[in-house]
Amino acid sequence: MSTTTTNEQPGQDPHGVSRRGFLAGMPVAVGGAAVALSAQAAPAARAEDGRGPTPQSTESEQLASQTIPFDGKNQAGIAEPEQAYMNLLGLNIKPGRGLKDMTFLMRSWTADMRRLTQGKNPLGSLEKELSTSPANLTVTCGYGPGFFSAIGAERAKPSWLKPLPAYKTDKLEEQWGQTDLALQVCCDDPVTLAFAVRHLLRSSIDYVEVAWVQQGFMNADGTLAEGATPRNLFGQKDGTVNPRSSEELNDHVWITEGPEWQKNGTCMIARRIFMNLDTWELLDRTSREVVIGRDLENGAPLSGGEEFDDIDPKKADRTGLPIIDPMSHAARAKAPKDKPEQVIKRRPYQYSLPPDPKVVAAMTRPDDEAAIISNVGLVFICFQKDPLKQFDPIQKRLAEGDRLNQWITHIGSAVYFVPPGVSKDGTEGDKYWGASLLESLQH
Template identity: 35%
Template sequence: MTGPSSRRPSRRQLLGYAGAAAAGAAVTGGTVALGKETPHAAEPVVARDLSPYGDHQPAVAAATPKHAELVALNLLGSTDRAALGRLMRLWTADIVALTAGRPAPGDTAPELAVPNAALTVTVGLGPRVFTLPGLTTAKPRGLDALPVMRHDRLLPAWSGGDLLILVGADDAVSVVHAVRRLVADAAPFAKAVWRQTGFWNGTGPDGKPVTGRNLFGQVDGTGNPAAGSPEFGATVWATGPEWFTGGTTLVVRRITMNLDTWDELTRSEQERAVGRKLSTGAPLNGTAEHDELDLEARDADGRLLIAENAHARLSHHSVNDGRRIFRKGLNYVHDTGATRESGLIFLSYQADVAGQFLPMLARLDAADALNEWTTTIGSAVFAVPPGFREGGWLAQRLLS
């Protein structure tokens, strides 16, 4: 039996508030690089890890991860601007270590930090952050809780939040471990209020990247601007306020899908509701996934090939005054006893929520054929700060 003096100090005792600042400083001093060494292998391992550094948080433009978890947290009453800065420094140190496959500072399960898992972490700030003293003039334009739509049935269990962490990886264990560390380090500053887990398959049978499918069987995300293109930059990256340049806004919508009634439809009825072929994702006027939608094309009977209420038509930029978003999705299932809820965690990135996303959302809520089989039960919006360089930290321009 050991006495108090021989007990191992807790992680919080090891770090504390002062430790949080020191952990952030460790990003520059190389301390976070200490950890298990990469073993020598007979054959080289192909690295799949993204650098955590850059002008933007890297996961935004990256492919949708195979496994992901989103956690929303609310700030504790004692957390002010300075304390939030301490948390961002600590999370930055965690992210730098974990995305490289090294244990986070003070990690209680260091063996679970492994390289080549394609681990990414995205951090967002909810609207209430910008009510803190010293931050009220820094709020990005239009960053407010979304209005409740006519078809919404929002539940508090999946809505709102002051902070967001979105962790993705090829390996579910890596996701669980990273979330555990980030939430533990946030404990002196914020408390988790909801968690959502999802999955996505963006790889075809030949091993090449594909768009991926939701649980309706749709190819989902075809109309996205190509990452790295000028169109992508104009759609996604904010240009102000000054601290937010290079950031973006993220809308999270939890959408249930009634798979039982969807399965009662014929295949042609399903395709008409979507406006695309289920086999390839091609528009009903075309043959390949990325063929342009011809919204005036008609069949032999003079009927529009892409119906007036088809999802593909109503979400297309040409009927939304050129507005675009960059959308991602995560399939989910949520079991309660013998009952299973299935759906999509819809993620929309755009420079301006009010100017780009809201008008499109209103149009879809008013007339989208898919409203008959889908219901939004969760909604949240976050400002995703720009990225950080080596030696810097998340939201540094906002919180320093």
């Protein structure tokens, strides 16, 4: 039983694509038939000898067989709801490697991941048993400035592909900085994820080296209500304000102007954000809600309504004071009315790592009222057409005045151009990642 969720179909709300969507849509009788079938299929001898369990093919394998199309106008791993696990690989190109090598690498990664994301073993891989549970695997490839330098196309790179402006509250660490390439690997099965990462690295060992790996997680498949917004480890709903429909994604995420090779691509920003759980937990719930500007339980703006209603920064209480603190996270993040372009597609993951004395030393502030034992935060990933017009003004506002800054610190930052999607025959998008860019340079 192979079931497919949609990467991108014009006119269809990608958010409607559910990690369990096929289940809700499946005729009930099918579920019943599957149960009956597997019960019959169990060899009686094995079931009764008591020496071992009987492998059966039942609903238990539902998640394993779910796939997200690799091919499409845009790369996968952007519009789809987050899978449970994510590894973001920051890679640097080895000295002396250039256009020819990168072309080979892109062809090779594309061919391998086109197979692996669909549950097929990459050619030449001896581990066919580790390819059988695609579980919504997606692999998204991005190019840093160094990629353009390596292929001799420095002048062709998008004008925004450079370090983001410095923000007041940044405490960036080199270890989470810009790299030449990024691979965002997301999957609902951590074993498949580990195998995909391993395969990507071993197949590219002659071309790139690993600068960093950022590992994150989100609620597991089957633990969130359909379409519900996940929560981060501060307990807040994280991702309420997000473009979801195809129209919104076209407006804010997919590049529609400029050179052909950029069209249907996007920009990926990866920021690493430490969250100081130790001092955050000193706040009572009311204070936490004031900081965020939203109700903790349902995510609704404190000005009223429900989660997806707009915040009303002007609504005042009986004393005439605004109900939503103007310095709250929600108030500061909100785009001004005359700047409707200030929208980004957030796709963050949590991290929760063992306590680390280096983190304690780097993150402790003189005014902290609790000692740090936590090593928790966000691998904050977002997508937009142009980071300088969309992410930058939002982050500038937040850095200048968000109450939440007392509990969070940006410690990593990198920007990537994400080339458009691919199709095997090149009828939609490129033949392989970056093909139209790379081939335009090969005269």
